[in-house]
Amino acid sequence: xxxxxxxxxxxxxxxxxxxxxxxxxxxxxxxxxxxxxxxxxxxxxxxxxxxxxxxxxxxxxxxxxxxxxxxxxxxxxxxxxxxxxxxxxxxxxxxxxxxxxxxxxxxxxxxxxxxxxxxxxxxxxxxxxxxxxxxxxxxxxxxxxxxxxxxxxxxxxxxxxxxxxxxxxxxxxxxxxxxxxxxxxxxxxxxxxxxxxxxxxxxxxxxxxxxxxxxxxxxxxxxxxxxxxxxxxxxxxxxxxxxxxxxxxxxxxxxxxxxxxxxxxxxxxxxxxxxxxxxxxxxxxxxxxxxxxxxxxxxxxxxxxxxxxxxxxxxxxxxxxxxxxxxxxxxxxxxxxxxxxxxxxxxxxxxxxxxxxxxxxxxxxxxxxxxxxxxxxxxxxxxxxxxxxxxxxxxxxxxxxxxxxxxxxxxxxxxxxxxxxxxxxxxxxxxxxxxxxxxxxxxxxxxxxxxxxxxxxxxxxxxxxxxxxxxxxxxxxxxxxxxxxxxxxxxxxxxxxxxxxxx
Amino acid sequence: xxxxxxxxxxxxxxxxxxxxxxxxxxxxxxxxxxxxxxxxxxxxxxxxxxxxxxxxxxxxxxxxxxxxxxxxxxxxxxxxxxxxxxxxxxxxxxxxxxxxxxxxxxxxxxxxxxxxxxxxxxxxxxxxxxxxxxxxxxxxxxxxxxxxxxxxxxxxxxxxxxxxxxxxxxxxxxxxxxxxxxxxxxxxxxxxxxxxxxxxxxxxxxxxxxxxxxxxxxxxxxxxxxxxxxxxxxxxxxxxxxxxxxxxxxxxxxxxxxxxxxxxxxxxxxxxxxxxxxxxxxxxxxxxxxxxxxxxxxxxxxxxxxxxxxxxxxxxxxxxxxxxxxxxxxxxxxxxxxxxxxxxxxxxxxxxxxxxxxxxxxxxxxxxxxxxxxxxxxxxxxxxxxxxxxxxxxxxxxxxxxxxxxxxxxxxxxxxxxxxxxxxxxxxxxxxxxxxxxxxxxxxxxxxxxxxxxxxxxxxxxxxxxxxxxxxxxxxxxxxxxx
Numbered sequence: 001x002x003x004x005x006x007x008x009x010x011x012x013x014x015x016x017x018x019x020x021x022x023x024x025x026x027x028x029x030x031x032x033x034x035x036x037x038x039x040x041x042x043x044x045x046x047x048x049x050x051x052x053x054x055x056x057x058x059x060x061x062x063x064x065x066x067x068x069x070x071x072x073x074x075x076x077x078x079x080x081x082x083x084x085x086x087x088x089x090x091x092x093x094x095x096x097x098x099x100x101x102x103x104x105x106x107x108x109x110x111x112x113x114x115x116x117x118x119x120x121x122x123x124x125x126x127x128x129x130x131x132x133x134x135x136x137x138x139x140x141x142x143x144x145x146x147x148x149x150x151x152x153x154x155x156x157x158x159x160x161x162x163x164x165x166x167x168x169x170x171x172x173x174x175x176x177x178x179x180x181x182x183x184x185x186x187x188x189x190x191x192x193x194x195x196x197x198x199x200x201x202x203x204x205x206x207x208x209x210x211x212x213x214x215x216x217x218x219x220x221x222x223x224x225x226x227x228x229x230x231x232x233x234x235x236x237x238x239x240x241x242x243x244x245x246x247x248x249x250x251x252x253x254x255x256x257x258x259x260x261x262x263x264x265x266x267x268x269x270x271x272x273x274x275x276x277x278x279x280x281x282x283x284x285x286x287x288x289x290x291x292x293x294x295x296x297x298x299x300x301x302x303x304x305x306x307x308x309x310x311x312x313x314x315x316x317x318x319x320x321x322x323x324x325x326x327x328x329x330x331x332x333x334x335x336x337x338x339x340x341x342x343x344x345x346x347x348x349x350x351x352x353x354x355x356x357x358x359x360x361x362x363x364x365x366x367x368x369x370x371x372x373x374x375x376x377x378x379x380x381x382x383x384x385x386x387x388x389x390x391x392x393x394x395x396x397x398x399x400x401x402x403x404x405x406x407x408x409x410x411x412x413x414x415x416x417x418x419x420x421x422x423x424x425x426x427x428x429x430x431x432x433x434x435x436x437x438x439x440x441x442x443x444x445x446x447x448x449x450x451x452x453x454x455x456x457x458x459x460x461x462x463x464x465x466x467x468x469x470x471x472x473x474x475x476x477x478x479x480x481x482x483x484x485x486x487x488x489x490x491x492x493x494x495x496x497x498x499x500x501x502x503x
Numbered sequence: 504x505x506x507x508x509x510x511x512x513x514x515x516x517x518x519x520x521x522x523x524x525x526x527x528x529x530x531x532x533x534x535x536x537x538x539x540x541x542x543x544x545x546x547x548x549x550x551x552x553x554x555x556x557x558x559x560x561x562x563x564x565x566x567x568x569x570x571x572x573x574x575x576x577x578x579x580x581x582x583x584x585x586x587x588x589x590x591x592x593x594x595x596x597x598x599x600x601x602x603x604x605x606x607x608x609x610x611x612x613x614x615x616x617x618x619x620x621x622x623x624x625x626x627x628x629x630x631x632x633x634x635x636x637x638x639x640x641x642x643x644x645x646x647x648x649x650x651x652x653x654x655x656x657x658x659x660x661x662x663x664x665x666x667x668x669x670x671x672x673x674x675x676x677x678x679x680x681x682x683x684x685x686x687x688x689x690x691x692x693x694x695x696x697x698x699x700x701x702x703x704x705x706x707x708x709x710x711x712x713x714x715x716x717x718x719x720x721x722x723x724x725x726x727x728x729x730x731x732x733x734x735x736x737x738x739x740x741x742x743x744x745x746x747x748x749x750x751x752x753x754x755x756x757x758x759x760x761x762x763x764x765x766x767x768x769x770x771x772x773x774x775x776x777x778x779x780x781x782x783x784x785x786x787x788x789x790x791x792x793x794x795x796x797x798x799x800x801x802x803x804x805x806x807x808x809x810x811x812x813x814x815x816x817x818x819x820x821x822x823x824x825x826x827x828x829x830x831x832x833x834x835x836x837x838x839x840x841x842x843x844x845x846x847x848x849x850x851x852x853x854x855x856x857x858x859x860x861x862x863x864x865x866x867x868x869x870x871x872x873x874x875x876x877x878x879x880x881x882x883x884x885x886x887x888x889x890x891x892x893x894x895x896x897x898x899x900x901x902x903x904x905x906x907x908x909x910x911x912x913x914x915x916x917x918x919x920x921x922x923x924x925x926x927x928x929x930x931x932x933x934x935x936x937x938x939x940x941x942x943x944x945x946x947x948x949x950x951x952x953x954x955x956x957x958x959x960x961x962x963x964x965x966x967x968x969x970x971x972x973x974x975x976x977x978x979x980x981x982x983x984x985x986x
Contacts, residue, residue: 399697
């Protein structure tokens, strides 16, 4: 464990890449100047008070665009990284919910809970109107129980289908029992959830095709509780309490690890997913258990403590090295690709639709395309995840279709030459009196955060581009045409390069 | 794709004419053509109904023994006998003697899959599933896509076919319509193209230099060098990005011409898929996706250079009908989904049939509708007994195998849906007494691999387990009659 490990510049930059969108050398240097150790830096990044921001607008496209704008502008970069993670985790789609206001409210709910108690977070999600619509809690009545939420609550939100040893965490009967707890829940016009007890399964009348299910217990055979009659979630006649009781039991679910020790299932499941998001795909189980044990997350469910442990662990910094044999690299999510590129190149989005200057047409005019639509081409429509599983990560983000969409975005931002805040202004970012091709390549790749990730041969390839394979040994960036062809062109090529697709 | 002579004999029905088979075989020009058509000149499309399609309201007991059990299980979403489409061609579950009917949506606005069934082009395989069924969308989908119910594997079932057939890293034997490569096609040897539409599938150059080929070449070449470097990296993610990037750049040159050729040669058909034309075209996402496949197949069959895709995946989502499923209501959720698929599949085969009719001397286009098979699947069917207004996750359901080379009809056995025959969770079990089991989806894959793709032993690609050690694909009358 390494909370006391001194913070060095390269580690600071890696931390900022993963915990934010704008890991410039200057920002990394400031983090080092302010914080002697990794632990101090993690504390500083995690010290934010969650914002009450809620994306506004009449259409789902509006709130998607507004959220991206917020991500591009906010100082709370880690907060937005977390909101994005939880939006994927508690994946809820407008396609089914159908209410823009409810989607926006859920977005704020996620933001307010993004680094707090995970148990409280899940209890709040239980009663979130968008979620109640999305996973059919509002369609779950006694006699006609609907299993949708009871299943996904366990499979996706808290436990996973199987524990790390490959054993099932729950059975179909547990899904059915949990569905009983949620029968009769609805929400009122203010979006406040309430229980209609007349529609709640109190163990009394049931329809003929749904035979009585007996006592309200779960995990008769699972959960490591050692009680064959199961865990009782009933609460007498306080029926509204049952859903919270279910969560309390789920958060006590344990599994037997390889050393025959009982471990909290929710703790390891959530820790592994957060590590996978922030640090590396396929993390070792020892990294997972180390951060859970150090942070106490398996009993406190304090997300801030867990995140700090993740950010100070040595394994977190393993992925800072360039890709090669034995390295684990993560693919940038489309939102990360877009927001990081805009922030690093200091380009603001334009107009009501949050579009790029130039957009689909050309720099002199034409149709502007909203940032939400550009993200759709890359495979990530905010507020419309493809299914309850959220998005597929890693190489699933990249295909010929989505790569071409990234190439087009790179072309558009590098070619945004209108002159204002919504355009790419190389004179503000680079020394245009520089004429040495190698120095120019280094400056561009350093700004975009990939200089230390390139091979020498990659660097030579970029120099070849600048010099037209040696025909133009020095570059005169004061010449507008050369500037456009070479510097704007180089920026686009770097944004399109394989290594920039990695985190 | 390699084949054995024995398969050739079996598939062409020439086994009896033994004297024809011998050293003189390949000197007979008619037989040489038959060989090419039957074994090499084929296409396979898989259509995924994402979310778990309600099989019982897709192919439904219309009359006979299973009808009353159906009526017990389904009330508000029940399809009445008169609402179901009863094809002219026999449509019966022979095991129980139940008359079946198609969901009315499958008739589409153009006759749909029901009309193709009457044209003898649809094999309906009842009760498809796998042992120890899983009710998680994610896991069950993965089981179907990898073709492996009991063990986890990293490649897709079609991907393993590609692996076994020696494609190079930058070959593009397969395409997915959509943003991401279909897991069925996943493997590490070759490239799969993913695109929404070929019209936009070009490399995005700086607009200011749109007519400057020197600039374009410089950018294109720089970008081509970078993926080549990435493909050589020891990191597997970089290899993937490198190979995908390289083949994508190549395809930006080779694939857009397929769009232009189709639109130019087939304007009337082009309009039928989209909003234009009189009467207006279908203009659904499934229809438009099928049109992209039609463009590629038309190009490949016409002999366009540098394209050779034979495998395709597309999907239609929205089948997770826990609520508001709708029965025979033509504005209902499930109806809309079926109509969209029925219309699109029918139009697609009409298009292929028309291409074949105008093939002239182009052998690739001749009989094209008989060279294409569409396999329709979903990760599971839904609960036999409905809930409030929809259906929860279930186990086995029907699959469709569609094409002019298919001997249409009903295959497999309908599950026993009597309440007393269901398991504790209300689903039909994999094995039902007496002596009956579901059709394993691997039976269907295996039949396609063996009889359509000509691979002698499908179990190389489809690991068996004790439960399906006696596979149907070895059963003479379960080959869906590929001709």
